[in-house]
Amino acid sequence: MSARDLLIEIGTEELPPKALKTLSAAFTASISSQLISKELTFTEIKSFATPRRLAVLVSKLTERAPDREIEVWGPPAKVAFDTEGKPTNAAIAFAKKNQLNIDELQNHIANDGKQDKLCLRSLVSGAESKAVLGELINNALASLPIAKRMRWGASRAEFVRPIQWLCIIYGEEAIAETIFDLRSDKFSRGHRFHCNENLTISSAGSYETILREQGKVIADYEIRQQDIRQQVIALGESLGGTAVIDPALLDEVTALVEWPVALAGSFEERFLKVPPEALISSMKEHQKYFHVVDSNGKLMPNFITVANIESREPQKVIDGNERVIRPRLSDAAFFFETDCKVSLENRREKLRTIVFQAKLGTIFDKTERVAALSQAIAGLLNTDPASAVRAATLCKSDLVTEMVLEFDDMQGIAGYYYAQNDGEAEDVALAMNEQYMPRFAGDVLPTTLTGTIVALADRLDTICGIFAIGQIPTGSKDPFALRRASLGVLRLITENGHDLDLQQLIALAIAQHKSISANDQLHETVLNYILERLKAGYEDNGISAEVFMAVNAKALTKPLDIDQRVNAVQAFTKLPEAAALAAANKRVSNILAKAEGTIPASVNSTLLIEAAEQTLAQQLNAQQAIVTPMFAAARFEEGLKSLAGLQSAVDDFFDTVMVNADDPALRNNRLALLTQLQGLFLEVADISQLVAAK
Incomplete structure (x- = not known):
């Protein structure tokens, strides 16, 4: 069956740069899935995306599907x-x-x-490719993830941006389809400045080459991005430093240009007295510039911009960019110098005017609670609370600085520099920024104990307060980011090796909210919510829910203890004896659950008449002596590996011994033996939970 290449290009006004990759991927995926659903075969589908177009090239698309x-x-x-x-x-x-x-x-x-x-x-009859193209394209455009559509002119058509042209070529044949009140033809358009005219696409396969060679457009997003990356890196090296390429900024710049030309500019060294993060933020957010650092990682007075034009006089373009960035950096310098005149301590009163949450008071109230909670946590960690209390007291003061009001991503970072300027201790200054760590999954943790304490207290205050007023996250709604806060609490405790009890921490946090009456239900709800995040975190790391449930059956409330046990049980599941021992423990649990009367507290060796029960009793006693000190030292993985040696004795016991013997004395003694077996494993977890429910 004959096949031809198919080109579909949607030409538009400039598309939203932060959405371009998503729109392109969705458009390509929709065209591909629809062709497959109609049994129209092809060898490859390639996407193209620039600020002014979305396109796909379908290679060797069959002319019709089989009957x-x-x-x-x-x-x-x-x-x-x-x-x-x-x-x-x-x-x-x-x-x-x-x-x-x-x-x-x-x-x-x-x-x-x-x-x-x-x-x-x-x-x-199978579908004909040419006959279904209009339907496919309309469906693909209608299904794009567009938050807000717009109309233009007198048309009732709606899209993310006005559509200016349509080009559909099948092989060498131009396909005429009416989409969004426009008739498609064989014409594309070149670069808005270098080639502002129609380009005839002679064949679908020649599309990319014609646009590049005649239209000054690099249509392939990935190729354009790699070109930008290489240019920026080379310019950074020519300046004697290293260009820092933020992936999100690179994506955005790639979506802003069709013919990228990287240019290097500079700014006055006096601006380097300003916190580098503020300068970087200004360059990145407002101007889309890449910054450059020296061999020590310090900011250099240079920037790299990517123009969408190959100018005959590039220096004029550079001069223009330098003129634009100067007032931005001057603003940052002014904000910094002005802010430094008022200490973080003296800014605290302004926090009384900022509401944290209507029922939970102001930001000032929050800092008071966080300071009190930080003092309590420091006591639990046996460290001097002075630094933690001081840091917590000042931790939100930078919210009312000019710098943060202008650059919201400087929150915490600005506080660090202002605390240094105020002469605060280094760990107090670092805590101004570390209170927000980890900011996202996989982010770094605080480097100081002071920062860790304040980060914990801040999150626990928010979680407990929001739960107390009934604003529990539901579905995708989580306006106070309590899921992220809970994961942060867990990481701060487990990854830093702190032996803290969540139950105790929650009680302390709730106690700081004077307007809230503590109750067991609130306490339990918050505890379960945070521990549920622990389960989700393990699942993300490839640890099954059964492993977590085995540990959770012990109703533990210390995250570090839980984490050590979960990792031990996860390692245990990899042992060849694990499945059989888990099944045996499940059987033991069922037997003991059905047992009537009181089971003896210890095993009577004189009532062990079968060889298999004698062997099991001997091995249980031996293991008891081995693993007890291991478990006491939290060497859970080592202890479970030792207990794995019981598998053979346990299997022999169930193969040859009748637990529910007619003689009550024998029956109760065997139940005591099984209780001892179960108790050894329960020191770590209920491994019967590892048996998947049927």
Whole structure:
């Protein structure tokens, strides 16, 4: 069957740069899935995306799908015809539904492998590629993830940006389709400045080359991005430093240009007195510049911009960018110098005017609670609380600085520099920024104990307060980011190796909210919510829910303890004996759950009459002596590996010993033996939970 390349290009006004990759991927995926659903085969589909176009190139698309034979089964023949062979109502309904002549029904009987039934077999012609293109494109455009659509001119059509042209080429044939009130043809358009004219696309396969060589457009997003990366890196090296390429900024710049030309500019060294993060933020957010650092990682007075034009006088472009960035950096310098005149301590009163949450008071109130909670946590960690209390008291003061009001991503970072300027201790200054760590999954943790304490206190205050007023996250709604805060709490405790009890921390946090009455239900709800995040975190790391549930069965509340046990049980599941021992523990749990009367507290060795129970008792006693000190030292993985040696004795016991013996003394003694077995494993976790529910 013959096949041709297919090009579909949607030409638009400048598309939102931060959405371009998503729009392109969705458009390509939709075209691909629709072709597959219509059984139209192709060898490859490639996407193109620039600020002014979304396009796909489908290689070797068959001209039509193969014909298909379809079968429509009806009622069994014995139901379709009566004893005299006349059609019943069921047969008449089948004939009517499938537009068959009732007299021909006897000719439409087939066997489905079990019985004779009415059956209509027919040949359905395969879809023709050219005939379905309009439908495919309309469906793909309608399904794009566009938050807000717009209309333009007198048209009722809606899209993310006004559509200016449509180009559909199948092989060398221009396909005419009307989409969004525009008629498609064989014309694309070049670069807005270098080639502001129609370009004839002679064939679908020549699209990329024609745009590049004639239109000054690099249509392939990935190729354009790699070109930008290489240019920026080379310029950074030519300046004697290293260009820092933020992936998100690189994506955005790639989506802003069609013919990238990287240029290097500079700014006055006096601006380097300003916190580098503020300068970088200004260059990145407002101007889309890449910054450059020296061999020590310090900011250099240079920037790299990516123009969308190959200028005959590049220096003029550079001069223009330098003129634009100067007032931005001057603003940052002014904000910094002005802010330094007022200490973080003296800014605290302004926090009384900022509401944290209507029912939970102001930001000032929050700092008071966080300071008190930080003091309590410092006590639990046996460290001097002075630094933590001081840091917590000042931790939100930078919210009312000019710097943070202008650059919101400087929150915490600005506080660090202002605390240094105020002469605060280094760990107090670092805590101004470290209170927000980790900011996202996989982010770094605080480097100081002071920062860790304040980060913990801040998150716990928010979680407990928001839960107390009934604003529990539901579905995707989590306005106070409590899920992220909970994961942060868990990471701060476990990864820093702090032996802190969540139950105690939650009680302390709730106690700081004077307007909230503590109750067991609130306490339990918060505890379960945070621990549930622990479960989700393990699942993300490839640890099954069964492993977590095995540990969770012990109702532990110390995250570090839970983490050590979960990792130990995860390692245990990799042992060859694990499955059999888990199944045996499940059996033990079931037996003990059904046992009647009081089970003896210890095993009576004189009642061990079977060889298998004698062996098991001996090995249990030996293991008890081995693993008890291990478990006491939290060497759970080592202890479980030792207990794995019981598998053979446990299997022999269940193979040869009747637990529920007729003699009550023997029965109770064997139940005591099983209780001892279960108790050894329960020191770590309930491994019976590892057996998947049927």
